[in-house]
Amino acid sequence: MIDTTAALEEACRLLAQSDFITIDTEFLRETTFWPELCLIQMASPEHEYIVDPMAKGLDLKPFFELMANSAVVKVFHAARQDIEIIFHLGDLLPHPIFDTQVAAMVCGFGDSVSYDQLVQKVKNVHIDKTSRFTDWSRRPLSEKQLDYALADVTHLRDVYLKLKGQLEAEGRAEWLTEEMAILESRETYDLPPEHAWQRLKMRLRKPTELAVMQYVAAWREREARARNVPRSRVLKDDAIYEIAQQQPKDVEALGRLRTIPKGWERSSSGAAIIEQVNTALALPKSEMPHLQRHAHAPEGTQSAVELLKVLLRLTSEKHGVASKVIANSDDLEKIAAEGEKAEVAALQGWRKELFGDLALKLISGGVGLRFVDKRVEAVEF
Template sequence: MQELQTEVDRLADMAKAEGRLGLDTEFMPEGRYRPLLCLVQIVVGEHVEVLDPLTATFDPTPLAEVLADPAIEIVLHAGRQDVAILRREWKTTFTNVFDTQVAAGFAGFSAQAGYNGLLHDVLRIRLPKTASFTRWDARPLTEEQIKYARGDVEHLMPLADDIQRRLSERGRLEWAREECVVIAEATDERDPNEVWRRLPRVSGLDPKERAVAQAIAGWRERTASKEDRPVGAILRDPTVVELAKRAPSSRRDLAQIRGITPDVVRRRGDDVMAAIELGKQAEPIKLEEGDRSPTEAVDGPVIALAESLVRSRAQEAGLAYELIAARADLSPIVVAARRNQPEPDVRTLRGWRRELVGEELLELLAGKRTIHVGQGGRVTVTPVD
């Protein structure tokens, strides 16, 4: 124990001296409410250490302080879940994150580039992925698993260095760092009173039904957390929506709902009925304007036109399109322009995205510019005379 704690302290001191630390985690999400943290791999300089939180008792505070230190860059790849798990398990925050997957999208690679593929494309290194789906919660770990875990961070710093060099040459490094702030804020904490908003087809429910859906989904979330089980193992999403629509008033009626098995009626029937009754007594929930999907048939071609402009500018800038916009971003822009409403608060109209294409898109939708295909197939936008 003392030896491990000494290594943890040493890693923290090294990171402070280096001003940089790379990390990855291995976790098991199956059969649990939240993923179980199984390994934490740390790299500082060329030194790699694999920490095992399942078989060792150590105080992560020195490393947690490093992760929260804005003077120390934390390098990860596709690190949203790593950040969320360590935020919860180590009671820490992240302030200075560089995610190589996010950054790669600004360097002309796919915004969803996998670590192995990116290593090959950038550094011409291939790593075996033989242990990807092994049981990380089983002990003892095999030599294959340990080698795999080490491999996930051994080349992380050279990869980050190369991507940062490419971005600096293109003047895109600060854009990438801005985008990595979202990764630094990742969390897997969920508000039981808000999870109903992620239910399928929830916008099709009326205000009273939404209140029932909120109550049932909230009960399900708290139950899953207490029992450490996936929410779908308590009740599946379609069943929650159907319960909200039908609001059964007896256990007999409850048993007629698809997805409500006899075992659910026996073990959880009273709790489900209590949640339904709570929802019935609650204030009906009216959707805010931003929660609706206000597009009409006329918007489809305009959204496609907007997408073509964004894709063209992304290609010219050497950026992954997904970093700039998605249909969920473009639809409210198009609808607001059609209705002469204020600009929606979407990422495409903020910061560097607005500079790259957002302003141009707004002028196009306002009829102040025209779009056509120019020489070489380039999409050209010109002012209206």
């Protein structure tokens, strides 16, 4: 393992000479808000390395410079968590990137295919998963554990070349652009605390309830980040819902809530919660959050959604693209209810050409579904 800055500089210099490199990380986050980086694995067609970011005195600056090198494509599988770590520690986003999980969906390998499944399909190689649940923060790591970690980037080289070649041969390389743009966006990893409430399930509807939920969730987000602990260690989701509904204005009222541990209401956190509740309730009604009311779906909409699901499945099978990457259930419901006015990804770009146009014709009567030789097919009128 690389455990000195000088060795890391040399490794990154050699990797930077390649058109692409494969990247993976091993981390722990069960007891922290921010992932604790334990290993970095990198490979190019000629080189492969494991880096110990926990090594004393190791400076990751050469690694971050490599991540920012726009001449080198950074290849990940299911990139979001790896990029989140790089963004948090290096305050940068790798560019350009290629996510093999997304590419695999576009190439017809199914929805959210795992790395070992993809390696099995592309290389016919079985990955030994017995080291998957390793505590990667412990030292020393065994040769078996290091071999397992390195396999996450060595097989990825062949997977990348296979998928890249297939995308280019089928003229689908640009289909990944939108998804990669999301993964390269700061907003994906740097959600303002004020928006943290939007991650919660929308069990509440009233503006006052939503305002309290917004303020309390923002406080929890700031606390969790500052203390580097999971959000649930600060305050559980159920407690936020109850606080938003009951709106306790003093410690006595807070202490009566079922989700609040006995005595917690008199802590500094309890006082902070009361402050957030009262601040939220003091907002003018016009400044409180409002959930958009969905128009009542026309009669027969659900039946139309079921037909659209069949059409989506047919499209997915015909073109060898995972249905998940073309459209989701919300897209179908909006198309069924709103037609061409629906603001969904399925009615934009390549998705519209592949599925959206047919979907609009289906709900307007221009396309029908029929059985032919015990199979369903779409027919344009």
